[in-house]
Amino acid sequence: MKNCKTCGKSVNAEANFCPSCGAVLPVEDQITEKEIAAAEMRQEQPEEKFSKKRFSKRTLIITAILTIILISSAAAAIILHKSPKELYLLSEYKSYQNAKDEWMDQYGDSMEFQEKMGKQPSSSQMTVSGNIDMDSLGNDPDFEVVKELLSQASISANMEQDPEAKKGHYTVALNIDKEKAMDVEMFQSKDQAGLKVPMLYDKYFFLNFSEYGEFMRMMDPLYEGPETLEVSELEWQDLKLSDKEQEHLQRRYGTFLMERLDDENFKVEKGVEYKHEGEALKVREVTLKLSASETKKLVNDFMDELIKDKELHSMMVKRAQKVASAAAVAEQVDDEMLDTKNMKQQLVDGLKDAKSELKDVSFAKGFTSTLLIDKKEQIIDRKVTTSIGDSTEQVNVVMKSKNVPYGDDQKYKAFSIDLTPQDDQDGAIKFKVTNDVAIKKEKRTENLEASFTFKEFGEAEEIKFTMDSDINGEDGEKQDISRKFNLAFDGGDFSEMPSALKGTINQTNDLNLKDDYSHSKFEATLGLEDASESGSVTINMDSKTKLKDEADLPDLKLDSGEGLSVVSITPDKMYAIQQEVGTNLMELGIKYGLISEDMYDYGNIDETSYDGYYDFEDEDSDDAM
Numbered sequence: 001m002k003n004c005k006t007c008g009k010s011v012n013a014e015a016n017f018c019p020s021c022g023a024v025l026p027v028e029d030q031i032t033e034k035e036i037a038a039a040e041m042r043q044e045q046p047e048e049k050f051s052k053k054r055f056s057k058r059t060l061i062i063t064a065i066l067t068i069i070l071i072s073s074a075a076a077a078i079i080l081h082k083s084p085k086e087l088y089l090l091s092e093y094k095s096y097q098n099a100k101d102e103w104m105d106q107y108g109d110s111m112e113f114q115e116k117m118g119k120q121p122s123s124s125q126m127t128v129s130g131n132i133d134m135d136s137l138g139n140d141p142d143f144e145v146v147k148e149l150l151s152q153a154s155i156s157a158n159m160e161q162d163p164e165a166k167k168g169h170y171t172v173a174l175n176i177d178k179e180k181a182m183d184v185e186m187f188q189s190k191d192q193a194g195l196k197v198p199m200l201y202d203k204y205f206f207l208n209f210s211e212y213g214e215f216m217r218m219m220d221p222l223y224e225g226p227e228t229l230e231v232s233e234l235e236w237q238d239l240k241l242s243d244k245e246q247e248h249l250q251r252r253y254g255t256f257l258m259e260r261l262d263d264e265n266f267k268v269e270k271g272v273e274y275k276h277e278g279e280a281l282k283v284r285e286v287t288l289k290l291s292a293s294e295t296k297k298l299v300n301d302f303m304d305e306l307i308k309d310k311e312l313h314s315m316m317v318k319r320a321q322k323v324a325s326a327a328a329v330a331e332q333v334d335d336e337m338l339d340t341k342n343m344k345q346q347l348v349d350g351l352k353d354a355k356s357e358l359k360d361v362s363f364a365k366g367f368t369s370t371l372l373i374d375k376k377e378q379i380i381d382r383k384v385t386t387s388i389g390d391s392t393e394q395v396n397v398v399m400k401s402k403n404v405p406y407g408d409d410q411k412y413k414a415f416s417i418d419l420t421p422q423d424d425q426d427g428a429i430k431f432k433v434t435n436d437v438a439i440k441k442e443k444r445t446e447n448l449e450a451s452f453t454f455k456e457f458g459e460a461e462e463i464k465f466t467m468d469s470d471i472n473g474e475d476g477e478k479q480d481i482s483r484k485f486n487l488a489f490d491g492g493d494f495s496e497m498p499s500a501l502k503g504t505i506n507q508t509n510d511l512n513l514k515d516d517y518s519h520s521k522f523e524a525t526l527g528l529e530d531a532s533e534s535g536s537v538t539i540n541m542d543s544k545t546k547l548k549d550e551a552d553l554p555d556l557k558l559d560s561g562e563g564l565s566v567v568s569i570t571p572d573k574m575y576a577i578q579q580e581v582g583t584n585l586m587e588l589g590i591k592y593g594l595i596s597e598d599m600y601d602y603g604n605i606d607e608t609s610y611d612g613y614y615d616f617e618d619e620d621s622d623d624a625m
Contacts, residue, residue, distance in 0.1 A: 084266035121551035134535035204563035516547035
């Protein structure tokens with residue numbers, strides 16, 4: 001059955017006209033019950049699939065949202081509600097990372113350039129000059145000669161080196177009025193090294209490293225040591241910790257502190273007000289406090305950790321071997337001393353001895369460290385107090401540091417350490433350094449102050465140093481640096497020192513890592529001020545370095561007559577060399593007014609004036625007989 005849309009009466013489902021009003025029924029309404037039932041079934045099936053899909057997607061979305069909320073809540077709980085111990089250790093780590101980043105921002109490009117110099121061929125030139133002026137010697141003719149000579153003198157150095165090939169050629173010259181007065185040439189390779197002073201002798205004196213033992217026996221017949229010489233150069237890269245090594249140290253000793261320090265040793269106070277330069281900050285104060293026994297146990301456990309840390313031993317021995325190998329040129333270092341296993345055992349034995357010596361050491365006042373932490377979890381103020389000694393005497397130790405941001409991109413930094421005997425208030429050693437830094441775009445100003453005080457029996461001696469710096473430009477680009485400094489002495493034995501040393505430093509740096517060059521100019525003036533004396537010393541330096549693909553090294557044909565092997569020089573040859581060197585040296589002295597010409601005027605010597613001299617000797621001899 002269906003309804004007529006005109007009169008609303010019920011009509012047969014198959015009727016074409018309404019029997020009540022005669023209206024024509026629409027074709028689209030002429031649908032059988034079977035068709036309706038079939039249509040309903042078809043509609044129900046897609047709706048069921050749709051509902052399942054919709055339910056599945058909805059479930060995934062809701063689950064994902066809930067997961068994100070839960071993770072975020074957990075993270076927020078960790079971040080906002082860290083335990084005092086977690087907050088203490090994390091802020092120490094973050095502050096260390098921040099200090100490291102600041103250092104790299106300021107000096108990173110310079111360090112990278114130095115590292116590249118240790119790997120790539122390079123060419124360098126440097127010129128140094130200076131002068132001196134003393135008011136009290138203004139009328140001294142000898143001083144005036146020296147002053148005039150210094151005003152005309154300069155030292156120039158050139159260096160061509162290839163680190164990978166272990167080759168280098170170096171020249172150093174003393175110039176007077178831009179004319180070369182004396183120069184020295186040196187070269188070095190993995191097989192030999194040599195030196196030449198052209199003004200004195202025109203050939204190289206060289207040593208084959210394979211003949212090192214023979215050469216040493218010429219100097220000392222009793223020599224016992226290496227027969228050959230291996231030159232090992234020490235580079236920063238050899239001492240620098242790798243990322244893997246740093247990760248090991250952070251992981252191992254971070255875990256050590258987390259496990260050894262109890263939560264009960266920490267407490268936190270929130271909302272503490274901290275004032276600096278009229279500005280107030282809200283900080284958290286976190287305190288770590290250990291008793292005397294807890295402090296000693298922590299130190300002993302730390303020594304045990306060092307003794308067990310085999311990876312640390314490898315790091316230290318590897319670097320000790322590098323240093324020892326580099327020092328082998330000047331000292332005898334045999335294979336046994338550089339044996340890895342032997343060196344590791346010596347290191348462990350040394351650590352065990354150190355731990356044993358700590359048995360008599362006590363920390364009577366325990367250990368207290370208080371950190372003031374800002375909202376970025378950076379330490380802006382730190383104070384550490386402890387005491388160390390034995391049962392008869394203790395020394396109080398107070399260490400403080402500050403790293404306070406304030407104003408418009410300004411930062412106040414400070415570090416101090418005080419050592420005072422517990423039973424002697426009239427004695428103390430104090431060191432303090434502060435630096436007030438302001439940065440505006442590419443300009444940086446620094447006001448540094450440092451002092452060292454030694455107090456004994458109530459009498460104090462103090463050294464004070466201040467330096468104001470203006471730095472224009474960023475590291476890795478062109479920089480103009482101007483500094484003014486003052487060094488003062490006061491009290492005790494310092495009363496005999498000049499009351500103040502003042503000076504200026506002007507420096508220009510042009511460092512370009514992309515183009516592989518560095519150029520710096522440096523001018524320093526040191527002024528002396530005293531009640532009885534005043535004067536100044538000036539030093540100028542100009543240095544250039546260019547990294548290259550290939551070093552421009554001279555082809556020295558030493559075996560073809562350009563050089564003399566030091567182990568092959570006969571006594572007669574050595575005598576002739578000494579005569580030639582002596583003559584040339586005197587001529588240089590006469591040329592530059594250092595030696596009076598008539599002192600060595602051999603042409604005017606009257607040999608007859610020596611008549612009878614030898615007879616006089618003979619008479620004495622006869623009388624003696």
